[in-house]
Amino acid sequence: MIGLCTDSNSQLSADLIARFDVEVVPLTIIVDGVEFAEGEDLDADGFYARFVGEHTPTVSTSQPSPGRVALAYRALAARGADQILSIHVGSALSGTLNSARIAAETSPVPVRLVDTGTASFGISCCLWAAAEAIERGATIDDAALVAESLVPHIGNVFVVRALDLVRAGGRSGSSVERAASEAAEAAAAADAAVVPILTLRDGKVEVVAMAANIDEAVVAMSAMIVDAGTDLRVAVGVADAAARPLSDALTRAVRSVANVVDCVTYRVGPSIGAHTGPGTAGAFFFTAPSRAPR
Numbered sequence: 653m654i655g656l657c658t659d660s661n662s663q664l665s666a667d668l669i670a671r672f673d674v675e676v677v678p679l680t681i682i683v684d685g686v687e688f689a690e691g692e693d694l695d696a697d698g699f700y701a702r703f704v705g706e707h708t709p710t711v712s713t714s715q716p717s718p719g720r721v722a723l724a725y726r727a728l729a730a731r732g733a734d735q736i737l738s739i740h741v742g743s744a745l746s747g748t749l750n751s752a753r754i755a756a757e758t759s760p761v762p763v764r765l766v767d768t769g770t771a772s773f774g775i776s777c778c779l780w781a782a783a784e785a786i787e788r789g790a791t792i793d794d795a796a797l798v799a800e801s802l803v804p805h806i807g808n809v810f811v812v813r814a815l816d817l818v819r820a821g822g823r824s825g826s827s828v829e830r831a832a833s834e835a836a837e838a839a840a841a842a843d844a845a846v847v848p849i850l851t852l853r854d855g856k857v858e859v860v861a862m863a864a865n866i867d868e869a870v871v872a873m874s875a876m877i878v879d880a881g882t883d884l885r886v887a888v889g890v891a892d893a894a895a896r897p898l899s900d901a902l903t904r905a906v907r908s909v910a911n912v913v914d915c916v917t918y919r920v921g922p923s924i925g926a927h928t929g930p931g932t933a934g935a936f937f938f939t940a941p942s943r944a945p946r
Contacts, residue, residue, distance in 0.1 A: 654792050655733025655761075656783060657724050659716065659748045660690040661741040662775035665887065665918035672783040673731065675724035679748065680714040681922040687714075688922070696919040700892040700930050711926035715747040721755035729760040735792050736761060739779045739799050742769040764792050766799045770806070772924050773887050773936040777806045780885060781940040798941055807880045809851050809860065809873045810889075810934025811898060849873060850934075866898050874905040877912075877937050884912045886937040891920040895933035902935060 657675045658664055664676055678689035683702060688694035690713075702709045721738075728736050736759065743749040749767050756763035768778045778799035782790075785798045849861040849872050860876060863869035877886060886906050890899035899917070907915045920932050 653733050654786050654795065655728030655731065655736040656779060657728060657736055657738040658775060658779050659740050660921065661746065661748070661771055661923045662779065663773045663889065663918050663921055663924060664776045664779065665916045667916055668776065668780060672779070674779065675728050677716045677721050677724045677748075679716055679746075679923050681926070682712045682714065683922070684709050690922050694922055696891065696921045696925065699922040699925055703930050711922070713923050713926060715751050718751045718754035721752045722758055725755055725759040725761070725763060734761050736763045737766065737782060737792055737795055738763050739766040739768060739775060739782065741771050741775055743767045744769070745771050764796050766796050768799065768803060770803050773889060773918060774803065774806050774808070776887065776918070777885070777936055777938050778802050781938065784940050802938060802941070806936060806938045807851070807877070808934060808936050809849060809876045810932065811847055811849060811869060811895070812928055812932050851876070866901055869898055870901045870905050873902055873935065874909070877906055877935060878909045880937055881939045882911045883939050884937050885940060886912050886915045886935055887918055888915065888935045889918045889920045889933065891925055891928065891932040892930045894931045899933040902933070906935070
């Protein structure tokens with residue numbers, strides 16, 4: 653049996669955790685100097701509740717210890733796994749994979765590591781596709797190849813409503829901030845109350861549409877999703893209550909489309925919300941390969 657492991661930066665949804673019996677290793681989130689285990693000591697609701705009035709908390713993240721990853725490997729082995737596929741946030745973005753590499757040396761069963769080179773639910777897309785490949789009978793190496801090859805084919809679209817919180821999120825001058833700010837300036841110049849619809853392509857955030865209300869945003873976002881191909885897997889994410897009307901409407905729209913074969917929802921948790929703030933909603937989407945690429 654192949655056990656599956658990832659880290660909490662993946663934002664993996666509860667239903668996918670249950671569906672594929674995944675062990676999720678929490679990153680450490682430091683909020684105003686206090687450490688929390690993401691998803692355990694601090695969930696999405698608890699995190700966004702700290703944005704009160706004019707207060708924007710100081711947030712940073714830290715990789716899990718090798719010992720914490722080792723606990724996940726032992727838990728999978730105890731459930732019957734005789735090998736483990738461990739899929740993680742990109743090594744250029746976090747030291748999590750290095751902790752996993754050290755933990756693998758003492759794992760009771762062999763571990764195959766995957767550096768996705770990406771973050772957020774993009775990691776989960778890689779795990780989702782690999783898990784489906786395993787269900788179809790793929791070996792651990794073939795499933796790892798599915799995960800490693802998927803990243804260029806993962807689409808995304810999102811809205812960052814709280815633009816001032818993006819500026820305060822610790823990435824001054826980031827591509828998200830620049831794209832959102834430029835769109836906001838254009839809207840102000842046009843004297844229009846519009847929201848920029850964004851996507852991340854080749855490491856750069858681009859404005860793909862402008863919307864004056866939720867209906868327009870849903871139309872633009874769902875059109876981008878359904879145009880991405882056939883047999884789509886879609887995950888709709890939401891940060892907090894402020895963004896839920898948009899995410900709920902997008903979920904309903906996507907689930908009604910014939911070429912979407914699976915749609916899950918997830919929360920934008922602390923390790924991602926630290927950079928986007930409250931009021932964020934969006935989606936990741938991909939077509940799972942029918943077999944491992946050669």
